[in-house]
Amino acid sequence: MVATNDDGGCCMNKIFKQLKIRQKIFLGSFVLLTIAVIFPGALFAVDAELGKKIVQDRCASCHRFSGEAKSRFEIKAPDLMWAGNKYLRNWVTSFLQGKEENLYQKNFRWDQSRKPEKHIVVSKKEAQAVADYFFKKLIDPRVKKNALDLSRFTEMEATLGEQLYKEHSCNACHHTKEDGKRVGSRHSASFVDAGNRYNVDWVYRFNSHPPDFTPHSGEFVADVSAEGLRFITGYIMTLGVADFKFYEPWKDKFFKEASVPRGKRIYKEYCSQCHGASGRGDGPAATDLNPKPAIHAQMALDKEPEDYLFNVVYYGGKAVGKSPFMPYWGLTLKPQGVADVIAYMRKTFTGQTQTAGAKPEGKSANALGLCPQSRKTAQAPGDFYNLKNPLEPSKKNIKKGKLLFTSKAKPLACKHCHGMKGDGQGGKAINMAPPPRNFTCQETMKEITDGQMFWIIKNGSKSTEMQAYRTMKDKQIWQLVHYIRTLAK
Ligand code: HEC
Ligand code: HEC
Ligand code: HEC
Numbered sequence: 485m486v487a488t489n490d491d492g493g494c495c496m497n498k499i500f501k502q503l504k505i506r507q508k509i510f511l512g513s514f515v516l517l518t519i520a521v522i523f524p525g526a527l528f529a530v531d532a533e534l535g536k537k538i539v540q541d542r543c544a545s546c547h548r549f550s551g552e553a554k555s556r557f558e559i560k561a562p563d564l565m566w567a568g569n570k571y572l573r574n575w576v577t578s579f580l581q582g583k584e585e586n587l588y589q590k591n592f593r594w595d596q597s598r599k600p601e602k603h604i605v606v607s608k609k610e611a612q613a614v615a616d617y618f619f620k621k622l623i624d625p626r627v628k629k630n631a632l633d634l635s636r637f638t639e640m641e642a643t644l645g646e647q648l649y650k651e652h653s654c655n656a657c658h659h660t661k662e663d664g665k666r667v668g669s670r671h672s673a674s675f676v677d678a679g680n681r682y683n684v685d686w687v688y689r690f691n692s693h694p695p696d697f698t699p700h701s702g703e704f705v706a707d708v709s710a711e712g713l714r715f716i717t718g719y720i721m722t723l724g725v726a727d728f729k730f731y732e733p734w735k736d737k738f739f740k741e742a743s744v745p746r747g748k749r750i751y752k753e754y755c756s757q758c759h760g761a762s763g764r765g766d767g768p769a770a771t772d773l774n775p776k777p778a779i780h781a782q783m784a785l786d787k788e789p790e791d792y793l794f795n796v797v798y799y800g801g802k803a804v805g806k807s808p809f810m811p812y813w814g815l816t817l818k819p820q821g822v823a824d825v826i827a828y829m830r831k832t833f834t835g836q837t838q839t840a841g842a843k844p845e846g847k848s849a850n851a852l853g854l855c856p857q858s859r860k861t862a863q864a865p866g867d868f869y870n871l872k873n874p875l876e877p878s879k880k881n882i883k884k885g886k887l888l889f890t891s892k893a894k895p896l897a898c899k900h901c902h903g904m905k906g907d908g909q910g911g912k913a914i915n916m917a918p919p920p921r922n923f924t925c926q927e928t929m930k931e932i933t934d935g936q937m938f939w940i941i942k943n944g945s946k947s948t949e950m951q952a953y954r955t956m957k958d959k960q961i962w963q964l965v966h967y968i969r970t971l972a973k
């Protein structure tokens with residue numbers, strides 16, 4: 485690892501930085517002091533007071549700013565007594581200046597009118613004064629700070645959150661956008677830009693028990709675990725946020741400090757019951773399982789991508805498109821335990837056993853990258869088999885397909901099996917039977933229709949390592965198909 489200047493190495497840079505900060509603080513205090521002398525009792529207090537007055541004069545005829553939660557049918561507009569916890573400040577000021585879309589696209593009181601009304605607009609200064617009032621005075625003690633730490637939210641958690649969101653009917657009353665298209669219903673609040681609007685702690689608290697905020701209003705209590713609520717809430721908070729910065733545990737400190745001896749012990753205590761004491765897939769629990777536990781002893785786990793290993797061990801087989809017989813270990817082992825057991829596996833299972841000649845059928849039909857390649861893949865159902873790629877084979881689509889193929893496809897990029905060049909010789913392909921398709925082989929590829937590829941990518945090829953990419957958007961699959969077509973020579 486390259487040494488960074490985090491703590492160990494001191495340097496002039498750091499001292500300069502501190503000096504600069506001190507200077508700024510000094511200057512800042514000076515300016516504040518001057519203002520305070522010229523306008524006594526100044527600054528935020530005044531803005532909050534001004535905000536309070538604006539709210540009393542111009543908002544209270546519709547909104548409530550204190551009291552208990554009430555049914556939508558007894559109020560004129562959304563309750564705001566928790567406004568200081570609910571929103572992000574920038575959104576409030578922007579909304580009040582008329583720069584945001586209506587949240588209730590069929591009118592908040594849909595029982596009275598089907599048309600949304602234009603919200604009143606205030607000046608920038610007034611909007612800021614109202615925001616000051618919200619964030620100082622309208623605080624709901626039920627909302628716990630840092631109930632959900634978004635800086636530790638992973639991309640897999642967002643994917644699982646999206647699945648739960650869809651499984652638990654959220655789309656039936658709320659809507660989001662995918663590829664610029666509306667998904668779900670406009671009945672209640674829009675989540676299109678949710679990540680730029682809400683305070684995550686409020687959303688988490690709301691989702692835990694909606695009637696605490698909007699009783700008798702058509703709201704819905706979902707049967708989801710605390711962990712599941714965390715996933716759903718985090719997912720909502722990614723919506724509309726360009727380049728949401730996901731946490732990558734495999735790049736964190738505890739991964740670098742992972743211990744092989746601790747990992748060895750964890751493997752014995754938790755993994756050997758299925759995977760066997762020496763990773764041969766012959767643990768006592770394996771007899772009743774189909775698919776069988778992976779045979780780690782035959783795999784080059786040191787060459788598997790770290791994010792994939794973390795995801796399959798932490799979130800379980802199902803999360804990465806494999807069998808739920810591979811349990812999710814995150815809650816049992818915690819991130820450190822998962823890092824430890826991965827360190828042990830990477831050190832121990834390097835694929836050596838099989839290259840030493842355990843596979844006599846080396847040149848058989850299972851050899852990698854043959855051309856032509858024998859193919860027993862089931863044919864897609866009629867409707868799909870004959871589908872033509874609906875996208876243009878434009879440079880942009882091919883480029884997007886390539887990006888998915890080489891890095892972005894979740895849970896595992898195609899190149900790890902099909903190879904960087906598409907020749908079916910990726911790092912994970914060793915010992916795979918049947919082997920991954922060799923996309924560079926024209927003779928084999930000309931037999932395979934667009935619709936067939938689409939179907940297999942979406943649903944996987946049964947009893948083979950070609951897994952289903954169920955959460956992938958149709959458009960992305962068609963981009964992949966275009967890219968794959970460029971590989972055959
Ligand atoms: C004529 C009634 C009316 C008045 C006056 C009014 N509002 Fe609203 N307000 C609404 C309605 C209705 C909505 C829901 C609109 C939508 O987004 O679809 C709303 C939405 C809001 C929201 C977003 C609520 C949510 O759903 O999360 C905020 C914040 C807000 N108003 C603040 C204010 C402030 C501050 C004022 C005074 C400057 C004000 N409103 C004046 C009716 C009113
Ligand atoms: C049957 C319709 C319905 C379903 C299903 C539903 N909701 Fe809602 N949701 C509502 C209503 C009604 C409100 C209250 C706001 C309002 O009056 O429209 C609400 C409000 C919310 C709010 C607060 C929005 C705001 O700006 O105040 C969040 C967050 C939310 N729902 C999340 C969810 C999640 C997550 C799910 C799925 C687990 C879900 N909802 C399913 C009807 C529904
Ligand atoms: C209850 C049985 C069981 C236990 C216990 C278990 N696994 Fe698994 N594991 C499986 C099965 C079954 C598969 C194969 C899933 C498939 O192919 O769809 C699997 C697959 C895997 C894979 C994926 C390999 C690949 O093909 O990419 C890894 C890595 C893994 N297990 C690691 C672990 C670790 C680490 C532990 C202990 C913390 C563990 N497993 C405990 C049953 C188990």
Ligand code: HEC
Nearest residue numbers: 861893896898901918919920921937940945948949950964
């Ligand atoms: C874990 C290894 C693995 C990964 C990752 C993987 N594949 Fe495959 N793929 C295979 C194997 C093995 C086969 C051969 C299956 C068979 O013979 O039925 C295959 C076959 C295919 C086929 C051929 C279907 C047919 O009818 O012949 C297509 C198309 C394909 N994969 C596309 C993809 C794409 C696109 C990705 C990435 C989004 C991907 N694969 C990721 C292992 C993998």
